[in-house]
Amino acid sequence: MLRSVILVLLVIAVYGEEQNALRQLISKRGPVALSRAISSCKQGRRQDCEDCSTVKICSYDQTALTSYRCQDVDPAKPYCTGEGICSETQEDGVVCNEANELCPMNSPGFYPDPSNCTRYLYCDSEMLGYEQNCLAVNNVYNQTTAACFLKRRSSDCFQVDCKNSRNINKWFVYTPFPQLYFLCSSNGAIMFKCPRETDVFDLDLKRCEFECREAGRFAHPNVRMYYECAFVSISKLQKFEQTCPPLLEFNAKDQKCLEKKNDLMS
Numbered sequence: 001m002l003r004s005v006i007l008v009l010l011v012i013a014v015y016g017e018e019q020n021a022l023r024q025l026i027s028k029r030g031p032v033a034l035s036r037a038i039s040s041c042k043q044g045r046r047q048d049c050e051d052c053s054t055v056k057i058c059s060y061d062q063t064a065l066t067s068y069r070c071q072d073v074d075p076a077k078p079y080c081t082g083e084g085i086c087s088e089t090q091e092d093g094v095v096c097n098e099a100n101e102l103c104p105m106n107s108p109g110f111y112p113d114p115s116n117c118t119r120y121l122y123c124d125s126e127m128l129g130y131e132q133n134c135l136a137v138n139n140v141y142n143q144t145t146a147a148c149f150l151k152r153r154s155s156d157c158f159q160v161d162c163k164n165s166r167n168i169n170k171w172f173v174y175t176p177f178p179q180l181y182f183l184c185s186s187n188g189a190i191m192f193k194c195p196r197e198t199d200v201f202d203l204d205l206k207r208c209e210f211e212c213r214e215a216g217r218f219a220h221p222n223v224r225m226y227y228e229c230a231f232v233s234i235s236k237l238q239k240f241e242q243t244c245p246p247l248l249e250f251n252a253k254d255q256k257c258l259e260k261k262n263d264l265m266s
């Protein structure tokens, strides 16, 4: 009798440890973990933290019924701590600030949340993300200014529902700022940035390619070549790749191929 009681206690203790470990693991994923299905709840808790920024509400049979972000309830208390209490500061010993999948690699700055046009985040050089919301009603984020503005037409709000099964494992260009592109993974959106401002992610070739935005000649990764953008009809710009004549290199300032600069002279 006593042995079985001890056994039960042991099982509960081990289970508790596992749940803790799981929580740590989930916490490490950071706020992106939001887009996953909510994990089941600890026994005896009707409210708990799903991750460092999300509270979940549970039924007695340990099913998570719903969840909300602390930040949406009170921006001054963005962290979920303890048994699902929103707080100003992070919980001690829980690793929250892990790389955020919405942060492109090695490019600190402000970025949109491509699945919600009212959300954006600041990414630091370690790809830690600090989430922000457009606070004013009907305001949406503009990547060019890193600010929110009043939405006038529906196209002002660009967002893709990455939870929709149709979109899982699909790539998208973030159209309002096409240097950015993202994958809707099963864990939510993963953001990437083309190395050059003039590049756009080619969804078929799965790589960043130069895109014509105005007529003219533009630098090519190969200095012996250049891109030529020319109108082929009133509204259609077409891209051509040209190679400079032998011994010449493209000079973006002069918009043509010139003799190679002699490094000794400069």
Ligand SMILES: *[C@@H]1O[C@H](CO)[C@@H](O)[C@H](O)[C@H]1NC(C)=O
Binding pocket: 072, 115, 116, 117, 118, 119, 133
């Ligand atoms: C977008 O985010 C805001 C703020 O977090 C939230 O209130 C809103 O429901 C979200 N919209 C969608 C479509 O998820």
Ligand SMILES: *[C@@H]1O[C@H](CO)[C@@H](O)[C@H](O)[C@H]1NC(C)=O
Binding pocket: 142, 143, 144, 145, 149, 156, 176
């Ligand atoms: C975003 O801001 C830029 C710079 O002010 C502006 O040119 C652009 O039109 C804005 N985008 C939208 C959708 O309003």
